[in-house]
Amino acid sequence: MSREVKFIAACGAGVNSSHQIKDAVEEEMKKRGYNVKVDAYMVKDVNEELLSHYDGYLTIAKTDLSFTPKIPLIDAGAILYRIPTMAKPVYDNVEKVVKEINAK
Amino acid sequence: MKVDSLFSPKAVFVSDAIDSTAVLKEVSENLLQQDLVKADFFTEIAKREADYPTGIDTSPIAKELPNIAVPHTEGEFVNTRLVIPVALKSTVGFKNMIAPDQELPVKFLFMILNNDPEGQANILAQIMDFLRLTSVSKLQELFSLTDPDKIYQFLSEYFKQ
Numbered sequence: 001m002s003r004e005v006k007f008i009a010a011c012g013a014g015v016n017s018s019h020q021i022k023d024a025v026e027e028e029m030k031k032r033g034y035n036v037k038v039d040a041y042m043v044k045d046v047n048e049e050l051l052s053h054y055d056g057y058l059t060i061a062k063t064d065l066s067f068t069p070k071i072p073l074i075d076a077g078a079i080l081y082r083i084p085t086m087a088k089p090v091y092d093n094v095e096k097v098v099k100e101i102n103a104k
Numbered sequence: 105m106k107v108d109s110l111f112s113p114k115a116v117f118v119s120d121a122i123d124s125t126a127v128l129k130e131v132s133e134n135l136l137q138q139d140l141v142k143a144d145f146f147t148e149i150a151k152r153e154a155d156y157p158t159g160i161d162t163s164p165i166a167k168e169l170p171n172i173a174v175p176h177t178e179g180e181f182v183n184t185r186l187v188i189p190v191a192l193k194s195t196v197g198f199k200n201m202i203a204p205d206q207e208l209p210v211k212f213l214f215m216i217l218n219n220d221p222e223g224q225a226n227i228l229a230q231i232m233d234f235l236r237l238t239s240v241s242k243l244q245e246l247f248s249l250t251d252p253d254k255i256y257q258f259l260s261e262y263f264k265q
Contacts, residue, residue: 012156013178015218016228017201023226042178043156061156061204077202081164082232 005098007038008051009058009076014042017060017080024079025058028091034098056097072097110187110227111259114138116252120193124210125150128175131190131215140217141182148177149215157199159208166240170211170247173198174228179219187227187263188215189255191247212247234263 007025011017018040029036038058041050048067051057057069058076074093078086115135121127132146153175162169175198195209214231235243242262249255 012152012158013176015179016174016176016216016226020226020229020232023229061202080160080202080228080232082229082236083164086164 003102004035004037005056005101006054007036007056007058007074007094007097008041008046008054009038009060010041010043010046011060012043014040014045017077018042021058021060021076021079024082024087025076025091025094028087029094029098032091032095034095034102036094036098055101056094058094108265109260110185110230110263110265111189111256112140112186113253113256115140115186115188116256116259117188117190118193118250118252118255119190121196122194124153124173124175124196124198127190127192127196127213128153131188131213135188135217140184140186142180145177145181148181149175152177153198157201157204159198159200159210161200161203161206161208162235165235166243168240169235169243170195171198171208172212172214172231172235173208173210174201174214174216174231176216176218182217182219184217185220185227186217187231187259188217189213189259190215191250191252191255193250230263230265237264238262 009018009021022038022040025038056072060077076090119127135141158175159173190213197207198210200206216227246258
C-alpha cells in the first residue's frame with residue numbers, strides 16, 4: 001500500500017460533522033484501496049502551520065480563513081447526508097488528491 | 105428507558121419560540137436544571153450557532169420534509185450523551201450548515217449533547233440515517249406531533265440506535 005495521505009476535517013465544535021466526515025472518508029478510501037487518515041478539528045484551531053502537516057482540507061461550509069491554504073480544499077458537506085449519489089463526487093475529489101500525492 | 109438510549113422522556117420539548125436564540129435559551133435552561141449540561145452551555149451553543157450554524161436543508165432527502173437543525177457545542181459543556189428533540193410550533197430561521205449565507209425555515213431540532221465524540225457511533229450520522237431510512241409519511245407524522253410524550257414514544261420506536 002502506498003504512503004498514508006493525511007486530510008484534516010474541521011467543523012464548529014469538532015465533534016459531530018467533522019467526525020462523520022472523517023469516518024466516511026476513511027472507510028470509502030479504504031474500500032478504494034488507499035491509505036488515508038483524516039483528523040477532526042475545530043475550525044477555530046485551523047491555521048497555516050496546522051495545515052502544513054496535511055495533504056488536503058475537507059471543509060463543511062465555505063469558511064473564511066484569514067490565509068490562503070496551500071493544500072487542496074475539498075467541499076465535503078454533501079457527505080453529511082449519507083446519500084451515496086451525493087457523497088460520490090466528494091469521494092472522487094478526495095481520490096484525485098490521493099492519486100496526485102501517490103504519483104509524486 | 106434503555107441504559108444507552110439517546111433519548112430521555114424528560115428531555116423532549118415543544119416550543120413556541122419565534123427565533124433560534126429564544127428556543128436555544130428555553131431548552132438550555134431546562135437542561136441545566138436537569139444537570140444535563142453545564143452553566144456555560146447556553147452561551148456556548150448560541151455562539152456556536154451564530155459562528156457555525158447547524159440548519160440542514162432536508163430537500164435532498166425528500167422535498168416534502170420540513171428542514172431540521174442539529175444545534176450542538178463542544179463536549180466539555182455537556183454532562184451526557186443524548187439527542188434532545190425539540191418540535192417548533194412555528195418555523196424558526198436557522199442558517200444552513202453547509203451554506204451559512206442561506207437561512208432555512210426549520211420545524212424540528214435534534215439538539216446533540218455529546219460528551220464522548222470519539223467513543224461511539226456518530227450521532228449526527230444516526231440522525232441523518234433516521235431521516236433517510238424512515239418513510240416520508242412516518243416522518244411527517246413525527247414533525248406534526250405537539251406532545252412531548254408522543255414524540256418520545258415515536259423516536260423510541262423508530263429511531264434505530
